[in-house]
Amino acid sequence: MELITQEVLAGNRRALARALTIVEDGGPEASTLVRQLFSHSGRAHLIGVTGSPGVGKSTLVDALVTEIRKEGLKVGVLAVDPTSPFTGGAILGDRIRMQEHTLDRNVFIRSMANRGHAGGTALATYDAVRMLEAFGYEIVIIETVGVGQSELAIAQTADTTVLVLMPGSGDEIQAIKSGIMEIGDLFVVNKGDQLGASKTASEVIHSLELAHLPTSWRPPVLISIAETGDGMPEVWNAVKEHRQYLDQTGMLKERRKAKVQAELEELVAEMARTNLKASLEQSHIQDLLGQVLSREVDPHSAAEELMQELFGNEQQKIS
């Protein structure tokens, strides 16, 4: 592990790929790697990009990478794709579009499989970002598919969250009204050459006016055609303006503190989960499961018993 750490810091791309696989898998190896590289992380600006399937997120990320490269900045991309709880494979198809960047050594693109449950995937994302930062990437883009709760949580591991829509995204506008999309720092109506793009943008602006935004930042609403690059310089500029806002208001520190807090909560939850999983085969835990199934013990009481069992004092152990 010491070797991988050194190689990542030395700029070895293969070592980085290996490090990403390790943190994706989680477990003690991942923890060791994070411990060794943590002091080299925290340097990049993190951009989260999310939106419903079909709005053109990947194309937009691709075009954004092109903009960022014009300034000579090194970019890492993590695409967190939906995967099966059974097969664990990531959708790699649309990553093929990013081929134009594959020869650029200052761009690194990685599709990440998720860990089967939302919390675990968010944790893997935090750690994967650290690997990219330790390697030297100055901008990291975290792309998530879908606008579900966990996907938004993953996008929120970023400093700046970009929500991508397309003309006629009525459901998303509904979501803005209801508040789910308040977390966007920047809204982009992509496929801007399609009918109704400016109408959709106006609707977003209107919804945002009605929303109770948590800070004084007014999210810009932009129109882009990622396919041709139209509007992309404006998107990149808006990201930079948001970064400036975060720096000037002290919000960056505040956000990062909130993220550390969220990560620690998730890590503690994950440890409890892992601990239980490791003990599941024990006969008295199987007995308890059986009692819940036969409705003799309710799940809440069973969970309390398990917590006591897994983490309580020695004297209080049931076994």
Add this chain to the structure above:
Amino acid sequence: MELITQEVLAGNRRALARALTIVEDGGPEASTLVRQLFSHSGRAHLIGVTGSPGVGKSTLVDALVTEIRKEGLKVGVLAVDPTSPFTGGAILGDRIRMQEHTLDRNVFIRSMANRGHAGGTALATYDAVRMLEAFGYEIVIIETVGVGQSELAIAQTADTTVLVLMPGSGDEIQAIKSGIMEIGDLFVVNKGDQLGASKTASEVIHSLELAHLPTSWRPPVLISIAETGDGMPEVWNAVKEHRQYLDQTGMLKERRKAKVQAELEELVAEMARTNLKASLEQSHIQDLLGQVLSREVDPHSAAEELMQELFGNEQQKIS
């Protein structure tokens, strides 16, 4: 709490509404209620309905309720809607379509807000189902918006999971190929009067043929027009056939055992999370947070220290 329990069992709809609010909020009150009503739960067949925004899930659920009512069965519907981490309000708009059932005392429809993180929402769903079962509903439909990881997890709290698509749902078919939609026990291409419905159905069938399905159940792929009720008797029949399959193969018991296991894991994780949140303001925990922010301590080491602190033996406590 004892009173609410009695009133729910006596069939008081107001008490049921109150009970649902309590389990939605979580905490000790919810646990008490679950303890009191748990022995009366587990009786209903649970149907999960999920799919991307715009495929017509709500209309389909509405039409399914109509089918189920024809057989005189009592139906409860839980619609888990996306909500803001800030405002906490649920999208109620499309529930208005269900008005035709509002005068039917044997139908109960409830929009549930989510709890801000995926695990918590799944837990609230388990408990809300129990309230509906204790009240006497024989079928409970759990509708979730979106096909994100957490939304699928919520749909999977059901016995039978129905995945709703519409003509041209290319991204979803991609998702089936990659495995995320393997969890569907039944696929419905809704809006069957739109162009390409049978092509989409064929694509789903083809994708399922290529997928490694976890059981011997071959998920039926149906076409419906929920708006007019076309194809809905077939959907309801397929649900019943799936229930029969689950009963005959012993899979129902197996699935319910797996669900109890998943719920206990989530409850234990939630307890760890709650414990940490309750202690966050303590100065030495704030110090630890500060050390992570200044990169003196990495998050994995900090989480281990916190676990020891929160659940370790008295002697090992830091404070």
